[in-house]
Amino acid sequence: MxxxxxxxxxxxxxxxxxxxxxxxxxxxxxxxxxxxxxxxxxxxxxxxxxxxxxxxxxxxxxxxxxxxxxxxxxxxxxxxxxxxxxxxxxxxxxxxxxxxxxxxxxxxxxxxxxxxxxxxxxxxxxxxxxxxxxxxxxxxxxxxxxxxxxxxxxxxxxxxxxxxxxxxxxxxxxxxxxxxxxxxxxxxxxxTDLVFHDISATSLSLTHVSLRLCTLLTNHAVTSLASNKDLKVLDLRDCRNLGDESLRAISTLPKVKTLLLDGSDISDVGLSYLRQVVISSLISLSLRGCKKLTDKCISALFDGSSKLELQELDLSNLPNLSDNAVLLLAKSRIPLLELRMRQCPLIGDTSVMALASMQVDEERWHGNGLRLLDLFNCGGITPLSFRWLKKPYFPRLRWLGVTGSVNRDVVDALARSRPFLHVSCRGEELGVEQGDTADDVYMHDYDEMDELERWLAEDDYLDEDMVADEDMVNAEAVE
Structure with a gap:
């Protein structure tokens, strides 16, 4: 290009x-x-x-x-x-x-x-x-x-x-x-819904359907689409008239891996319909901007089960989501690779501490396997959170979104201390390269060696980074 x-x-x-x-x-x-x-x-x-x-x-x-x-x-x-x-x-x-x-x-x-x-x-x-x-x-x-x-x-x-x-x-x-x-x-x-009214009568076998910003669609359209049992990707972002009945129809799809429901009218009760899909096949779930959702959405989805395929979860722009939801998420020990919670006013330091302390599969490394964590413009994040973003916590983290105005010196010190970590504080979407578009479903490529792998490969790596860690301590002292 x-x-x-x-x-x-x-x-x-x-x-x-x-x-x-x-x-x-x-x-x-x-x-x-x-x-x-x-x-x-x-x-x-x-x-x-x-x-x-x-x-x-x-x-x-x-x-x-x-x-x-x-x-x-x-x-x-x-x-x-x-x-x-x-x-x-x-x-x-x-x-x-x-x-x-x-x-x-x-x-x-x-x-x-x-x-x-x-x-x-x-x-x-x-x-x-x-x-x-x-x-x-x-x-x-x-x-x-x-x-x-x-x-x-x-x-x-x-x-x-x-x-x-x-x-x-x-x-x-x-x-x-x-x-x-x-x-x-x-x-x-x-x-409108009429496009899909008789889709079951066709010979189509759809696996990927994206209907973003088709605002006239209702639950009836999703019910009709669910006749395609081979559906793997379903993007319904900004279809604001979709509610809990659409989730009931989606729950019948045995192969769905990516489900994007941003801005829809779903509730905590409706999400419970997706529990079987989450357990069996779902890899990526986005609930961004679903204003009705509360902390109960976590228990509705996961119900304490950690044996899941889910790797990507977007809970951004949920005004009623608090630290209690993240505590439930950490307790479930779900092996997420990406967690986005930007623009959540009730998310704060407690969430960072819970995620940093979380362990998956009895690993001795803290912070589970998260590769991406987006906390941009979360209302309760203070400089205290940055102490939990230092090594040895979150050893696989590649992308971090925070608000730079929290404390610029601490942010810069964190970036210096973790050269493998992309720290973003301007609000851009994490992990999306310049050539990518918002219309595409983005999947990360994590083939490069991450920070944890380098720690394991080089015994003296931690000693080499002592100077960078001291920078961060000094920045906190200034604060």
Missing amino acids: FDVSSIYLRHNFAQVWALASEKLTSLEIGYISSLMVTELLCTNFVSHQPSNRIQPSILPNIHKLCLSVDYITDAMVGAISKGLLSLTHLDLRDSPLIEPRVSFDLTNSGLQQINQYGKLKHLSLVRSQEYVITYFRRVNDLGLLLLADKCENMESIFLSGFCRVTDTGFKTILHSCSKLYKLKVSHGTQL
């Missing part, structure tokens, strides 16, 4: 890519203007060699193309579809600075040009709202009907920002793509 706009002048861009190897099969560009893409693929480059011969088609064997552009346009989509004959994976994301004019936008005509050769298996069309609230306003149900005509072999579809598409358009996609196993729709402002 790279930014071509700062490297090449526009008129030199085609010349550069004319030299690309024919063996190139996958290309991802961090940012490029749609006009450069169109000009690159629309006309063959005329060589400056004496023969002035016409070069063969640029990038003839590209199978996967991922571009971040200023505007997704009909001209660009048409050039890609006509010029890249082997394309099976197309991922386009734009971030308009202003509302696009018709000549710089995607319309029904552009959708009709996609997948002209019928080889596409993955399609992603995303309009980001990073700079301005904008949608694909020139695409309606007709556009998706035209697209569906060529989608027989499609396996994965991600559509974000199609505000004029109704149930008719989305339903056409579901009924036309018999091989579809991954469906993602974001900002589907007109998508």
Whole structure:
């Protein structure tokens, strides 16, 4: 991934890519203007060699193309579809600075040009709202009907920002793509329960479904989706009308591993329906911003059982969650790798001490196996917590989120004393690299040697870090 706009002048861009190897099969560009893409693929480059011969088609064997552009346009989509004959994976994301004019936008005509050769298996069309609230306003149900005509072999579809598409358009996609196993729709402002009403009558076997910010959906949609017993990932973030009945339906899914319920209307009682799923299969659970939840949600979910697969738990932005919930969590000895509790006003030093003292599987190392702990803007965190974030506590911790204003000197001293630890105090989401997006389900890669592993490998490592520890003691003394 790279930014071509700062490297090449526009008129030199085609010349550069004319030299690309024919063996190139996958290309991802961090940012490029749609006009450069169109000009690159629309006309063959005329060589400056004496023969002035016409070069063969640029990038003839590209199978996967991922571009971040200023505007997704009909001209660009048409050039890609006509010029890249082997394309099976197309991922386009734009971030308009202003509302696009018709000549710089995607319309029904552009959708009709996609997948002209019928080889596409993955399609992603995303309009980001990073700079301005904008949608694909020139695409309606007709556009998706035209697209569906060529989608027989499609396996994965991600559509974000199609505000004029109704149930008719989305339903056409579901009924036309018999091989579809991954469906993602974001900002589907007109998508309702009716899309999934008769999904059990189709031959679909969905394993990944994301319906983020589809605010018209209710429990009935989830009940219908639950007929797909192979579902492994279910992302229902910001579907605020979902309640406890949706959890009852989800409890019947035997293979679900990732469940994101941010901002929904669920309660502590409803979470008890998920207990069997938590015990049997769930690896990642997000309950961020579910305002009805209280400390009782921990006992409702876990009920004292520690033999779980759960590795990631997000309890952020829960105004009624207190230290008592974390004490229950620590007592359950659940082997979490990630715990997020940002923006919880009642979480304080007691939670840090409980987690630091927690042991899993009778290990002698304190702080269990947590690799990520997010405590940003938690109301009760004081400099006392930082004493429990020093070695030997939390030996596997890689990412820590705190509020820098608690005591900047202590934060800096902690960062110096633990060089393997990424300490963040500006509120950014932990572990998300620059190229990642909020729409993706993020999974950490922990292959690098962590702090505990280095301690075990080097007997004198603790002695080498004595100076850094002294810095932290001095910072606390200043406090």
